[in-house]
Amino acid sequence: MNVNNTQHKKRGLALAVAGVMLSPWAQAADVNISGFLSVGGGFVDDENSIAYGGYDDEDLTFDKNLLGLQVSGQVNEKISATVQMIARSNDDYDLTAEWAYLTWQATDNSKVRVGRLRTPFYMFSDYLDVGYTYAWISAPQELYYLPFNNVNGIDYYLTSALGSFDTSFQVYFGSFNDDFVLTGISATAESKNQMGVAATIGRDWWTLRAAYHQTDLTIEFSDFQLSETVSFNQFLGQLQASPFADTVSKVLVDEDRTTFAEVGLNIDTGRFVAAAEYVEFDVEDSFLSKNIRHYIMGGVRAGDFLFHVTSAKSDDELATPEAGIPASAETAPLIGTLQAIAATRGEFRDTMSYGVRWDVSSGVALKLQYDDVDDNKGEQKVFSVALQSVF
Amino acid sequence: MMKNFLRSLAALAIISWSGLALAEVAVIVHPSASVDSLTADEISRLFMGKSKSFPNGSPAIPLNQDDGSATRDVFNQEICNKSPSQYKAYWSKLVFTGKGTPPKDSGDDAAVKALVAGNPKMIGYVDASVVDDSVKVIHKLP
Numbered sequence: 219m220n221v222n223n224t225q226h227k228k229r230g231l232a233l234a235v236a237g238v239m240l241s242p243w244a245q246a247a248d249v250n251i252s253g254f255l256s257v258g259g260g261f262v263d264d265e266n267s268i269a270y271g272g273y274d275d276e277d278l279t280f281d282k283n284l285l286g287l288q289v290s291g292q293v294n295e296k297i298s299a300t301v302q303m304i305a306r307s308n309d310d311y312d313l314t315a316e317w318a319y320l321t322w323q324a325t326d327n328s329k330v331r332v333g334r335l336r337t338p339f340y341m342f343s344d345y346l347d348v349g350y351t352y353a354w355i356s357a358p359q360e361l362y363y364l365p366f367n368n369v370n371g372i373d374y375y376l377t378s379a380l381g382s383f384d385t386s387f388q389v390y391f392g393s394f395n396d397d398f399v400l401t402g403i404s405a406t407a408e409s410k411n412q413m414g415v416a417a418t419i420g421r422d423w424w425t426l427r428a429a430y431h432q433t434d435l436t437i438e439f440s441d442f443q444l445s446e447t448v449s450f451n452q453f454l455g456q457l458q459a460s461p462f463a464d465t466v467s468k469v470l471v472d473e474d475r476t477t478f479a480e481v482g483l484n485i486d487t488g489r490f491v492a493a494a495e496y497v498e499f500d501v502e503d504s505f506l507s508k509n510i511r512h513y514i515m516g517g518v519r520a521g522d523f524l525f526h527v528t529s530a531k532s533d534d535e536l537a538t539p540e541a542g543i544p545a546s547a548e549t550a551p552l553i554g555t556l557q558a559i560a561a562t563r564g565e566f567r568d569t570m571s572y573g574v575r576w577d578v579s580s581g582v583a584l585k586l587q588y589d590d591v592d593d594n595k596g597e598q599k600v601f602s603v604a605l606q607s608v609f
Numbered sequence: 610m611m612k613n614f615l616r617s618l619a620a621l622a623i624i625s626w627s628g629l630a631l632a633e634v635a636v637i638v639h640p641s642a643s644v645d646s647l648t649a650d651e652i653s654r655l656f657m658g659k660s661k662s663f664p665n666g667s668p669a670i671p672l673n674q675d676d677g678s679a680t681r682d683v684f685n686q687e688i689c690n691k692s693p694s695q696y697k698a699y700w701s702k703l704v705f706t707g708k709g710t711p712p713k714d715s716g717d718d719a720a721v722k723a724l725v726a727g728n729p730k731m732i733g734y735v736d737a738s739v740v741d742d743s744v745k746v747i748h749k750l751p
Binding site for chain 2 (some may be wrong): 254290300316321327336352379397580581608
């Protein structure tokens with residue numbers, strides 16, 4: 219039911235924007251169409267170990283393809299409409315409107331956008347689907363894993379020159395309702411009162427970025443098995459009936475205050491490129507761990523080739539829903555179960571990635587990447603390839 | 610000194626590499642435009658979408674030559690410090706976020722000169738050999 223609703227909302231919004239652009243008073247104006255494409259695949263060296271980057275098969279699979287189309291039209295001198303539609307192979311090429319918004323150019327240096335926008339969590343969030351704009355095949359997944367990419371709301375974006383520095387400032391307010399899969403468990407998420415700020419300062423070849431977001435998050439998990447005999451919902455029922463009923467709220471994600479903080483640095487001198495990012499994502503009073511993730515990347519260009527190496531790390535802090543329950547022989551199984559639930563949500567991983575990007579011609583890049591993954595659940599080596607383009 | 614030296618070396622490398630030893634590029638505006646010269650940095654800010662007006666505050670409309678033009682490649686490398694691929698990546702970031710629109714591809718030397726000659730807000734770049742009285746040169750490179 220929820221799935222259908224979300225789909226209808228997405229299509230409705232896309233149709234509305236398309237309608238605006240096709241209306242008679244827009245026909246005379248400029249309509250810009252641009253697009254991007256990524257075709258790629260990969261394989262792992264041990265299919266009995268962990269999956270990484272969407273790959274878990276020793277045979278080469280080409281299932282990471284996407285095609286994006288963006289149409290923007292000038293409604294009048296100050297107002298434009300934009301819709302970005304993306305079809306992904308791992309979504310059966312269902313066309314969805316990832317973005318659809320109206321822009322009001324308030325001044326030369328500031329604009330207000332209303333509609334479905336990309337949430338500016340990370341340094342590469344804005345153009346995450348446009349692989350052509352960065353060195354990797356896809357951004358390090360230790361950080362770039364949040365399923366909540368977009369938000370319905372309003373934002374304000376301002377650029378300005380401070381002396382010889384270029385700065386930008388973005389602030390937004392909104393909410394979302396989304397279905398996703400969290401390590402094999404399907405869930406529905408809803409955010410309320412979501413707001414955030416992202417700011418950059420830079421000059422010539424470097425840019426510093428910082429962002430902070432917060433929301434009241436609710437996640438409803440489908441019932442899943444904790445053990446062969448007990449499901450998640452059964453366990454919660456038992457907990458509710460126990461003297462420790464107030465612990466239920468420390469497990470569930472129910473309008474819990476959620477925060478996301480990020481700092482990043484991006485460098486491109488033409489010859490050398492480098493990037494580093496650090497994030498913390500915390501859903502208070504829930505069984506989800508506090509995610510602490512970072513990476514550092516360095517690379518060098520030689521002619522049409524860019525060679526790069528990246529070290530990424532996940533070092534989460536497990537939740538402690540058992541806190542406050544007195545330890546005794548009777549409570550030991552309960553404490554054990556709560557700790558086991560929390561332990562499933564932590565990621566402890568070191569990944570080294572080596573890659574090369576070849577600019578075949580203007581607008582087309584061929585990329586190869588090798589990831590050496592060392593996870594607390596296993597090891598993995600991943601080989602992947604992609605052809606990425608903008609047009 | 611060192612910077613100029615390196616810049617010249619880079620220019621030499623680019624020019625010899627693309628076989629454009631004779632290409633001298635002129636940045637042009639309308640003869641009546643209230644601007645007589647701009648630095649490379651000021652031109653770069655206009656063409657990279659970082660500012661939308663001339664230093665004196667009057668609005669500016671930058672014009673690109675079409676993708677693949679040798680004049681365009683020299684201009685982007687020298688003024689914007691970007692190869693054709695890097696230039697494309699830079700603008701893709703802004704286009705696909707709705708945060709900016711690149712200067713319009715407006716044809717070759719002759720087409721850009723004709724457009725600039727007809728509009729006091731426009732700024733373009735052409736091979737220096739096509740410059741005449743219909744436009745005013747405000748910067749020359751290399």
